[in-house]
Amino acid sequence: DTEVTQTPKHLVMGMTNKKSLKCEQHMGHRAMYWYKQKAKKPPELMFVYSYEKLSINESVPSRFSPECPNSSLLNLHLHALQPEDSALYLCASSQVEAGEECEQYFGPGTRLTVT
Amino acid sequence: KQEVTQIPAALSVPEGENLVLNCSFTDSAIYNLQWFRQDPGKGLTSLLLIQSSQREQTSGRLNASLDKSSGRSTLYIAASQPGDSATYLCAVSGTSYDKVIFGPGTSLSVIP
Numbered sequence: 001d002t003e004v005t006q007t008p009k010h011l012v013m014g015m016t017n018k019k020s021l022k023c024e025q026h027m028g029h030r031a032m033y034w035y036k037q038k039a040k041k042p043p044e045l046m047f048v049y050s051y052e053k054l055s056i057n058e059s060v061p062s063r064f065s066p067e068c069p070n071s072s073l074l075n076l077h078l079h080a081l082q083p084e085d086s087a088l089y090l091c092a093s094s095q096v097e098a099g100e101e102c103e104q105y106f107g108p109g110t111r112l113t114v115t
Numbered sequence: 116k117q118e119v120t121q122i123p124a125a126l127s128v129p130e131g132e133n134l135v136l137n138c139s140f141t142d143s144a145i146y147n148l149q150w151f152r153q154d155p156g157k158g159l160t161s162l163l164l165i166q167s168s169q170r171e172q173t174s175g176r177l178n179a180s181l182d183k184s185s186g187r188s189t190l191y192i193a194a195s196q197p198g199d200s201a202t203y204l205c206a207v208s209g210t211s212y213d214k215v216i217f218g219p220g221t222s223l224s225v226i227p
Contacts, residue, residue, distance in 0.1 A: 042217035
């Protein structure tokens with residue numbers, strides 16, 4: 001099984017809402033990632049969990065809050081988002097060997113629209 | 116700061132042609148380089164991963180090379196098909212596991 005699943009596929013939320021994006025993999029990977037991708041742009045790394053250790057991208061606003069309940073699950077909690085946060089949110093996972101991450105596998109993404 | 120560029124930004128070729136996509140990076144201290152394809156509105160599909168100690172990788176009609184000293188990677192696609200139409204992205208992993216930088220991508224269109 002080389003699949004990374006993401007739910008929901010589409011999400012529309014108001015600026016005062018609280019919602020969560022979910023990501024799951026069963027490949028035994030020990031690193032999981034959140035990316036944000038705007039239209040016609042490459043993905044930008046937001047967060048990485050590796051062996052349950054969080055690495056935060058400094059440019060990510062606090063209205064985005066990641067959570068890793070276990071090595072197979074990754075959540076992204078959203079609160080008080082802005083319209084400019086509308087984007088495709090991609091989850092990925094990879095194995096970690098000798099401290100280096102290996103091939104990344106991506107999920108299909110969640111298309112988020114903030115109104 | 117690592118910067119990744121890709122040339123060309125867009126490419127249109129007739130079916131059956133062989134083609135080369137280019138990826139350049141400014142900091143040669145990388146762990147690996149990965150090539151992906153992305154269909155419109157979809158997630159990324161991994162094509163090839165080249166570790167920093169490797170020179171090339173092959174999968175089917177695809178061949179990727181890596182020259183760390185010159186900061187370049189190329190993706191060679193043989194006998195292109197309309198199904199190859201997509202955006203191709205390269206990504207480098209830098210000196211820390213959380214330093215993953217993508218290039219802007221090359222939009223490929225293969226005309227039947």
